[in-house]
Structures are given as structure tokens and as C-alpha cells.
Amino acid sequence: MAEDGGADGTVVRISGLTKSFGAVHAVDRLDMVVRPGAVTGFLGPNGAGKTTTFRMLLGLVAPDAGTALVGGRRYADLPHPTTVVGAALESAGFHPGRSARDHLLTYAPFAGVGEGRCEEVLAQVGLLEAADRRVGGYSTGMRQRLSLATALLGDPQVLVLDEPANGLDPEGIVWLRMFLRHLAHERGRTVLVSSHVLGEVQASVDDVVVIARGRLVHESSLDDLVALATPRTRVVSPDPDGFVALARDRGWPVSREDGDLVLDGTTPADVGAAAYRAGLEIHGLGEVGGSLEDVFLRLTAAPEENAP
Amino acid sequence: MTSALRSEVRKQLSTRMWWLLGLVLLGYLAFLGGVMAFSLTTDPSSMTGGFGGTVATLDGRTVAVTVYTLAVSLGYVFPLVVGALSMTGEFRHQTITPTLLAEPRRGVVLGAKLVVAAVLGAAYGVVGTAGAVLGGLPFLLTKGDGTHLGEGGVLVDLLFSVVAMAIWCVIGVGLGTLITNQVASIVVILAFTQFVEPILRIGLVAIDPLAGVQKFLPGAAAEALAGSSLYSSTGMLTLLDRGWGAVVLLGYAAAFALAGRYTTLRRDIS
Numbered sequence: 001m002a003e004d005g006g007a008d009g010t011v012v013r014i015s016g017l018t019k020s021f022g023a024v025h026a027v028d029r030l031d032m033v034v035r036p037g038a039v040t041g042f043l044g045p046n047g048a049g050k051t052t053t054f055r056m057l058l059g060l061v062a063p064d065a066g067t068a069l070v071g072g073r074r075y076a077d078l079p080h081p082t083t084v085v086g087a088a089l090e091s092a093g094f095h096p097g098r099s100a101r102d103h104l105l106t107y108a109p110f111a112g113v114g115e116g117r118c119e120e121v122l123a124q125v126g127l128l129e130a131a132d133r134r135v136g137g138y139s140t141g142m143r144q145r146l147s148l149a150t151a152l153l154g155d156p157q158v159l160v161l162d163e164p165a166n167g168l169d170p171e172g173i174v175w176l177r178m179f180l181r182h183l184a185h186e187r188g189r190t191v192l193v194s195s196h197v198l199g200e201v202q203a204s205v206d207d208v209v210v211i212a213r214g215r216l217v218h219e220s221s222l223d224d225l226v227a228l229a230t231p232r233t234r235v236v237s238p239d240p241d242g243f244v245a246l247a248r249d250r251g252w253p254v255s256r257e258d259g260d261l262v263l264d265g266t267t268p269a270d271v272g273a274a275a276y277r278a279g280l281e282i283h284g285l286g287e288v289g290g291s292l293e294d295v296f297l298r299l300t301a302a303p304e305e306n307a308p
Numbered sequence: 309m310t311s312a313l314r315s316e317v318r319k320q321l322s323t324r325m326w327w328l329l330g331l332v333l334l335g336y337l338a339f340l341g342g343v344m345a346f347s348l349t350t351d352p353s354s355m356t357g358g359f360g361g362t363v364a365t366l367d368g369r370t371v372a373v374t375v376y377t378l379a380v381s382l383g384y385v386f387p388l389v390v391g392a393l394s395m396t397g398e399f400r401h402q403t404i405t406p407t408l409l410a411e412p413r414r415g416v417v418l419g420a421k422l423v424v425a426a427v428l429g430a431a432y433g434v435v436g437t438a439g440a441v442l443g444g445l446p447f448l449l450t451k452g453d454g455t456h457l458g459e460g461g462v463l464v465d466l467l468f469s470v471v472a473m474a475i476w477c478v479i480g481v482g483l484g485t486l487i488t489n490q491v492a493s494i495v496v497i498l499a500f501t502q503f504v505e506p507i508l509r510i511g512l513v514a515i516d517p518l519a520g521v522q523k524f525l526p527g528a529a530a531e532a533l534a535g536s537s538l539y540s541s542t543g544m545l546t547l548l549d550r551g552w553g554a555v556v557l558l559g560y561a562a563a564f565a566l567a568g569r570y571t572t573l574r575r576d577i578s
Contacts, residue, residue, distance in 0.1 A: 052578075059412045060405065061576040076412040087409055091578075093402030095323060102322035109311035109318075110410035150406055 004072040009036020009188045010084065010157040012057065016066035019052055019214075026052040028214035029066070034192050034207075036157070039184045041205035041222070042194040045300050049214040050194045051090065054162055058087050070158055082111045086151030087160040088144075096136030100127055100146050103135060104153060111154030121149040126175075140167030148176075158190040159183065165200050177204040198296040212300035229295045233271045235261045236284030246278050262288060312411050312420035320394065320428060333386045333432055334439040337379055341443025344538075345375045349451040368453035373462055373536040375444035377469045379436030380534040384476045384527070385501045386436065387429040391480020392497060394421050395568075396490035404577055414573050421481045422565060429477025433470035441466075468550065469534035475557045476530060482564025488572050501527065509545060523548050529556035 004011035012034035019027045027049040034040045044050050055061040057068040059076040070078065070085055078084050094103055104118040111117070122128045125145040130138070135146065144167050151159060159180070165173050181204060183189040195201045198208075208225050210218035218225065234257070237243055243261050247254040252271075253264040263271055268285045275282050320326055348371045366374075374381075395418075398404040411417050441457070448455045456462050480497070487493040505527045512522040522528055522545060531538075532553025548556065 055576070055578060058409055060408060061578060078412075081412060082410050085409075089405055091402055092405040092409075095319075095397065095401045095403055097323040097325070098319075099322070102318065106315050106318045106322065107406055107410050109314040112311075 010071040014068045018065040036190040038206040039191040040207040041201040044211040083154035085158045086156035088147035088151040090162040094135040101131040121152045125149045231267045232288040242280045316420040316424040337439030338443035341440035345444035345447035372456040377534045377536045378440040380469045380472045381538040383436040387432045387477035388480040391425045391477040392484035392493045395484035399488040400490040425477040425481045429474035433473025465535040472530040472533045478561045485568025529553045
């Protein structure tokens with residue numbers, strides 16, 4: 001644990017990070033660790049403190065307390081920071097009168113790279129054909145791609161991306177997912193991606209860190225988060241009344257969705273076994289997804305709503 | 309620092325502003341040079357107003373230098389704005405975020421801008437001075453008593469007028485760092501250079517105990533550095549000598565840059 005930066009990749013370690021803006025506790029004693037070789041989703045509703053955390057990690061905002069270290073060092077202390085950390089922040093901008101190529105060339109000297117590398121990252125994000133057009137005429141998706149290209153310029157060990165899927169078309173989102181997973185899994189990079197929609201990153205992340213009101217509320221693998229979800233089972237049967245009675249008997253809340261019965265808090269295996277014993281006829285039985293969003297809402301809900 | 313300098317040069321040259329403003333500056337000063345050379349070489353009796361009486365006493369060399377240094381007297385707002393935009397543009401277009409991600413040492417970012425501004429300002433100085441000379445030459449050649457262009461003293465004035473323009477551009481960077489809001493920055497520049505300073509310079513002379521203060525205003529210091537002034541050559545105002553003009557002007561540049569560095573540029577970037 002002592003060695004956060006090495007051949008095995010670079011760890012991002014945030015400890016006791018705190019920042020207030022006036023009376024608002026934007027980030028409150030946040031602790032989290034982001035490991036290399038995985039895509040980590042940094043989740044929270046709007047205003048949870050995700051962007052402020054990123055800005056403190058990247059040395060743009062001075063924390064009131066705590067530290068944010070990349071490979072054991074503060075961002076501002078890294079000799080050539082863009083070769084270690086590539087960041088794409090949502091509010092980071094482009095001069096509308098500058099072409100994408102010139103934008104990259106402007107930042108290339110700091111990463112110690114030349115025109116060849118600019119060409120490479122433009123090709124990687126699919127902007128090669130638009131490279132000489134002025135950014136003023138770009139769509140949101142194209143700006144998002146250019147942001148990512150800027151982050152990739154120094155071939156960094158760590159990628160920090162703020163809502164990278166915003167404005168991307170479905171094809172772009174699938175591409176981004178494959179690309180980030182490739183960087184993390186095949187090349188051992190540390191990838192930290194923020195989002196306010198769990199469903200958006202569900203398919204791409206390995207680990208999740210959930211914050212709300214500036215505080216850590218959950219940190220685990222995606223699988224462990226999924227395990228927190230209440231299972232729900234959909235039943236198709238010629239005898240719905242029988243199932244309603246069975247569910248009441250077993251204490252499973254019942255609801256009707258599109259004419260089918262949905263039983264909360266139980267799995268298809270349990271429902272099937274119970275139906276078999278009760279002699280009820282089943283035409284269809286399946287697990288209903290989507291309840292992960294409920295877990296997210298439950299985790300990030302305000303404390304008073306969270307009370308049992 | 310080398311990376312920051314290279315990056316800053318690319319920033320300046322990769323948009324159209326530098327050459328558009330250069331063209332406008334050239335045209336503006338060629339026009340002013342022509343108008344001023346025409347006025348100063350035309351028989352004052354044909355002009356109206358009390359101004360003419362003073363002009364009549366100007367010798368040919370003073371007329372020539374007054375025309376040649378018009379960039380410093382009237383065109384300095386160009387390098388000042390260019391300098392300010394180099395910082396305010398970063399905030400306006402939010403490129404300050406990728407800039408500070410690439411170089412977290414804010415002093416280095418500012419330093420690179422100051423150095424590049426000096427070079428760029430000198431280039432605008434050359435363009436502006438060339439414009440004034442080209443605009444003034446036809447009248448000085450045909451109506452006045454010569455161009456005086458080859459004379460050593462005149463060439464030195466031209467050189468220092470370029471230096472003054474370079475320092476104006478550096479002052480602009482400091483000002484833009486202090487007032488990062490682009491609109492506010494430009495409004496302050498235009499209000500001060502076009503309105504406040506001219507009024508102060510003429511107004512302060514009328515108040516006896518403060519009469520000397522006008523010499524220390526930045527516009528007056530720049531004219532002192534260039535060695536001539538529209539105001540002084542017409543006998544209206546006096547200037548510091550060249551050395552003190554340079555000291556005062558550089559003092560403004562340093563004061564703005566330091567004030568900007570340790571106030572606005574120290575804040576969180578969000």
C-alpha cells in the first residue's frame with residue numbers, strides 16, 4: 001500500500017478531502033481509493049461534489065483539508081502532470097476560433113509530444129477529418145471527443161473524466177465504453193469516470209464510488225452494489241389471483257406491470273419453488289432488472305428520507 | 309518555462325486575432341499619420357481654433373517625430389487589449405482549466421504570457437510605427453521640410469516607440485490577470501485610455517500643486533519613453549525624460565502583473 005505509483009499502475013488516493021463554499025459543504029471528509037487496471041465510476045446526484053473533488057484532485061481548487069494524491073504525489077507536484085494524469089473536465093473549454101489540431105498543439109509542449117501524437121489522438125477519438133475546422137462549429141459530442149483527445153495527449157497512467165458520455169451519440173457511448181475498458185483492462189490504466197446516472201456507466205465500470213452531499217456513501221465493486229439491489233420477479237400465469245394469495249402468504253409485495261405480476265424482494269427460484277408447492281401454473285418467470293437505480297436513489301437520498 | 313512559452317506562442321498565432329488586429333492597427337495609424345502630417349504641415353491660418361497658433365511654431369523635425377510616434381500617443385490601446393485578451397480569453401473560453409492542468413505553476417503560465425506579450429507588443433509597435441510613418445511620409449515629403457527619417461535621433465525615437473508598445477502589451481497581460489472578466493477588462497482599458505487619462509493629463513495641469521502628477525500617468529510615461537508626444541510637442545504638457553519614462557512604465561507593468569498573480573490568479577478555478 002505504501003507504493004502508489006509503480007510498474008503495476010498508479011493509484012489515486014483521496015483522504016479526508018474537505019472543501020466548503022461559504023456555508024455549503026461541497027466535499028466533506030471524503031476518503032476513496034481508485035485502483036489501476038479498473039474503470040471506476042464516481043457517482044452521485046448533481047451537486048454531490050463530484051466536480052469539486054476532481055478539481056481538488058487536479059490542483060485547480062485548494063482543499064480546506066485533506067489530500068488527493070496521484071501515485072503518492074499531489075497533482076501540482078508532478079513534474080509533467082499531463083503525462084501522468086489525463087483529465088477532461090466538463091467545464092474545460094476551447095477557443096472557438098482555434099482548430100482541434102491547433103488546440104492539441106497548444107498543449108502538446110507540456111506533454112513533451114509533437115504533431116505525430118496529436119494526429120494519433122485525433123484518429124483515436126475519430127476527429128481526424130474535422131481536425132482543421134474551428135472548434136466554434138463543433139457539436140457537443142465532437143467537443144467531448146476533443147476533450148478526451150486532450151486528456152490522452154500525454155499517454156497518461158491515470159484518466160479522470162467528468163461526465164464523458166454527455167452529448168455523445170449511442171454509437172459514441174458504446175465506443176467510449178470499449179475504449180475505457182481496453183485502457184484499464186489491457187493496459188493497466190487507472191480510469192475514473194464521473195456520472196450522475198448509474199445506468200450510463202453500469203455497463204462500463206468495475207468499481208463504484210457513490211457520494212452524496214460531499215460524503216462517501218458507498219464504495220465497492222459493481223457486483224457488490226448489484227447485490228444490494230432488491231431482486232424482483234415477473235410472473236406470467238393463467239391464475240393471477242392464486243399468485244396474489246401466495247405472495248400475501250409469503251410477504252412479497254405484489255404489483256401489476258403491463259398485465260403481469262411483479263413480486264418484490266424475491267428471486268425466480270424462490271417463486272418457482274413456492275408455486276410448485278402450491279400447485280400454481282406458470283407460463284413465464286423472470287428476474288426484472290433496473291432496480292439498481294433504486295439502490296442508487298436509496299444510497300444518495302437525504303438522511304431524513306433514508307430513515308427506516 | 310520553454311513548454312509554456314511554446315504553448316503561449318501557439319495560442320497567440322493559432323487564432324485570427326493577431327493578424328486581424330495587426331491589419332487594423334496598420335490602417336488606423338496610416339490614416340492618423342496622414343491626417344496629422346497633413347494638419348501639421350498645412351498653413352495654420354487655414355485651420356480653425358487656438359490649436360493652430362501653437363502648431364505654427366513647430367519645426368520640421370518635431371513635426372516628423374510627432375507623426376512617427378503616433379502609435380504610442382494614440383495606438384497603444386491595441387497592444388494593451390491584445391495583452392489583456394491573452395489572459396481574459398483563457399477565462400472567457402475556459403481554456404484556463406486545460407492550461408493549468410498542463411502547467412499547474414500559475415506563475416510560470418503568467419510569466420510565459422508576459423514574455424510572449426513583450427515580443428508580440430514589439431511586433432505591433434513595428435506595425436503601428438510603420439503605419440504612422442507610411443501615412444505621414446507623403447505629406448512630410450511634399451509639404452513639410454523633409455522626412456528627417458535618416459537622422460540618428462529620429463531613429464532612436466522610433467526604436468523606443470516600439471519598446472513602449474511592447475511594454476503596453478505586457479501591462480495588458482497584468483491588467484487581464486487582475487480583471488479576468490473580458491468585457492470588464494476591455495471596458496476599463498477603453499475608459500481609461502480614451503477618456504480618463506486624457507482628461508486627467510489636461511485637467512491636472514490646471515491644478516497647480518498636482519501639475520507634475522500627469523507626467524507619471526502611464527500614457528505620459530510611454531510618450532516620455534518614445535521621446536515625443538502629441539501633447540508635449542504642441543507645448544501643452546511636459547514629459548519625464550526617457551529613462552524615467554521607462555522606469556515608470558515598467559513599474560506599471562510589474563505592479564499589475566504582481567497584483568494579478570497574488571489576487572485573482574491565486575483563487576480556485578471553477
